[in-house]
Amino acid sequence: MKIFLVASIGALILFSCSENRPKKIAIQPYGNFDETLKDSVITSIEKTYGFEVTALPYKEIPKSAFVNIKSPRYRADTIIHILRREMPEEYDHIVGLTSLDISTTKTEDNGNTLKPQYKYEDWGIFGLGFRPGASCVISTFRLKTADQQLFMERLKKVCNHEIGHNLGLPHCESSDKCVMKDAAESIKTVDNVHLLLCDDCAAQIN
Ligand SMILES: [Zn+2]
Numbered sequence: 001m002k003i004f005l006v007a008s009i010g011a012l013i014l015f016s017c018s019e020n021r022p023k024k025i026a027i028q029p030y031g032n033f034d035e036t037l038k039d040s041v042i043t044s045i046e047k048t049y050g051f052e053v054t055a056l057p058y059k060e061i062p063k064s065a066f067v068n069i070k071s072p073r074y075r076a077d078t079i080i081h082i083l084r085r086e087m088p089e090e091y092d093h094i095v096g097l098t099s100l101d102i103s104t105t106k107t108e109d110n111g112n113t114l115k116p117q118y119k120y121e122d123w124g125i126f127g128l129g130f131r132p133g134a135s136c137v138i139s140t141f142r143l144k145t146a147d148q149q150l151f152m153e154r155l156k157k158v159c160n161h162e163i164g165h166n167l168g169l170p171h172c173e174s175s176d177k178c179v180m181k182d183a184a185e186s187i188k189t190v191d192n193v194h195l196l197l198c199d200d201c202a203a204q205i206n
């Protein structure tokens with residue numbers, strides 16, 4: 001009885017610690033990713049999710065992710081696997097940031113590559129994240145515009161979106177303005193959504 005009591009108190013303490021502790025997120029900047037942009041991303045994630053965000057030292061983007069199928073790109077699926085594997089133990093999630101073009105293969109529900117295959121086998125994307133999972137990667141390559149403020153908004157939205165996937169959120173069907181709405185291959189969708197989760201999505205992660 002005594003042992004059981006001690007064990008259940010122990011479990012209770014463990015449970016309450018993990019409940020109250022803010023999640024710890026690591027940012028992994030790659031290559032020459034702009035430092036000011038990185039700092040803005042950190043502030044934005046802290047504000048949006050209330051996480052404790054730390055920047056790791058800069059690294060080169062993994063060479064094993066490089067492909068040159070349509071143009072020189074880095075496979076986002078390879079990068080998120082590497083990020084997950086290399087994430088220091090103390091963190092809950094890790095976010096890769098790059099200015100280089102990233103891609104993945106777009107598939108149907110059955111796993112086959114979408115048609116036409118030449119178009120979708122190596123498809124350039126804004127970001128990719130496990131759902132749910134520990135890691136995601138975001139690229140500024142396809143977010144660029146002369147309007148710096150708009151560019152920054154896009155970057156913050158894509159970060160919030162991919163972290164939302166890491167937290168288990170699917171694409172949002174509740175609100176056209178939710179940051180978890182499917183970008184549907186278009187930067188216009190990104191520009192059209194708000195920076196934050198809609199109430200339905202926010203309720204799912206709280
Ligand atoms: Zn998505």
Ligand SMILES: [Zn+2]
Pocket residue numbers: 172173174175178179180181197198199200201202
């Ligand atoms: Zn939503």
